[in-house]
Amino acid sequence: MxxxxxxxxxxxxxxxxxxxxxxxxxxxxxxxxxxxxxxxxxxxxxxxxxxxxxxxxxxxxxxxxxxxxxxxxxxxxxxxxxxxxxxxxxxxxxxxxxxxxxxxxxxxxxxxxxxxxxxxxxxxxxxxxxxxxxxxxxxxxxxxxxxxxxxxxxxxxxxVPTGGQFHWAFAVAREGLSTAKVYAECDRLRETAGVEVPWPQLSEPLLAALRTGDAEALGGQLGNDLQSAALSLRPDLSDTLEAGRRAGALGALVSGSGPTCAFLATDADHALRLADTLSHLPTCRTALAAHGPVPGPRPS
The missing domain is CATH 3.30.230.10 (Ribosomal Protein S5; domain 2)
Structure with a gap:
């Protein structure tokens, strides 16, 4: 071969x-x-x-x-x-x-x-x-x-078995963010606040929404502990998240360490409309519509 x-x-x-x-x-x-x-x-x-x-x-x-x-x-x-x-x-x-x-x-x-x-x-x-x-x-x-x-x-x-497809729009920022810097900022913010950090727990309502394919319920359960750190380093991402919410996203969050912002849509057409709206933001390099889950890599 x-x-x-x-x-x-x-x-x-x-x-x-x-x-x-x-x-x-x-x-x-x-x-x-x-x-x-x-x-x-x-x-x-x-x-x-x-x-x-x-x-x-x-x-x-x-x-x-x-x-x-x-x-x-x-x-x-x-x-x-x-x-x-x-x-x-x-x-x-x-x-x-x-x-x-x-x-x-x-x-x-x-x-x-x-x-x-x-x-x-x-x-x-x-x-x-x-x-x-x-x-x-x-x-x-x-x-x-x-x-x-x-x-x-x-x-x-x-x-985690899922009950159907979920549809997404992604707003890709003009500049990337270092994962290490976002984690360091998360630690700094927590130390400054002086709060005891709890042991991470899996959200059972989020799992239930995934398993039943309930996009509206999933949108209400999305969560990312790194989001505050990403927004601290890149405050303009708050405007991106708000724009997606105004455009009817069921849920919005920073993806991982960011700066890409993810928006859960009601269906494929809504994801395309969200992506079009987001693509015109000054903070956005491009916007993508996608669905999931999809399988991992296989040879072809």
Whole structure:
């Protein structure tokens, strides 16, 4: 096989509850991931070494050196297999970079699936998930797709069956946000407020809304403990959230560490109308309509 192509989806966090800062610098999370139909495409071609190139709307913002998570994923897979392999990775970007939608993690997951197929390793998903967990907290879910609850750093996953499709609009900000800076700001705000940070708890009403496919109920349960920190660093996001609410969104929140803002729509047409409205905001680089859940990456 000379080439393998996979499509890998973005995610939105419909619940992100962040516990106290741990001694290892991480936080315990309750993270309800939801994969949506915004895709990166990862192509793996035969090569003597592992390299990456990037095309698409966000290509100029993606590193092509050792800092690229897809390169790290391919190397980790080769090390796991105990042999020297090569792959020319070509990433076609549609998922925003530094946007809170796990674009880098998606590319890593895509590289794992594509190289596993290209190299004929035949490793099961369970093995790929173990490698993914060492690469980053969001990479295991990017492999899994669908809807799932993540605990620990977010890497321990439990599948959540959903009762139907949900429709979304995403307002992509003109500049990205560093995940590390958002978490640091969250810790700073909590320390300044002097409040005791509770242990994160899963929202049972949110799970029930997902399982029954009740978009209106889900809209009322969306939550993100990092949102205050993202708004502190980027106050203009408040205007974006308010604009989506005025346009009839059932719920609105910052996706993950931001700055992308997610809006739950009543149906596919409403998602398109929301995206059109949001695309005209001065704070918005572009807006996307999507649906979820969608499956994780598979070779084609």
């Amino acid at each position: 000379s080439s393998v192509t996979v499509r890998v989806p973005a995610k939105v966090n419909v619940q992100l509850s962040v516990g106290p800062l741990r001694e290892d610098g991480y936080h315990d999370l309750v993270n309800v991931f939801h994969a949506v139909s915004v895709f990166d495409e990862v192509v793996a071609k035969e090569s003597e070494s592992i390299t990456v190139s990037v095309a698409g709307d966000w290509a100029d913002q993606v590193p092509v050196d050792d800092g690229n998570l897809a390169i790290q994923a391919a190397r980790a897979l080769a090390k796991h297999a105990g042999r020297t392999y090569g792959a020319q990775l070509v990433i076609h970007k549609s998922i925003p970079v530094a946007g809170g939608m796990a674009g880098g993690s998606a590319d890593a997951a895509g590289a794992l699936v594509a190289c596993n197929e290209l190299w004929g390793l035949g490793l099961p998903l369970e093995d790929l998930m173990e490698i993914a967990a060492d690469l980053g907290s969001d990479v295991p879910f990017s492999l899994l797709g669908g809807t799932a609850v993540g605990t620990g750093r977010g890497e321990r996953l439990s599948d």
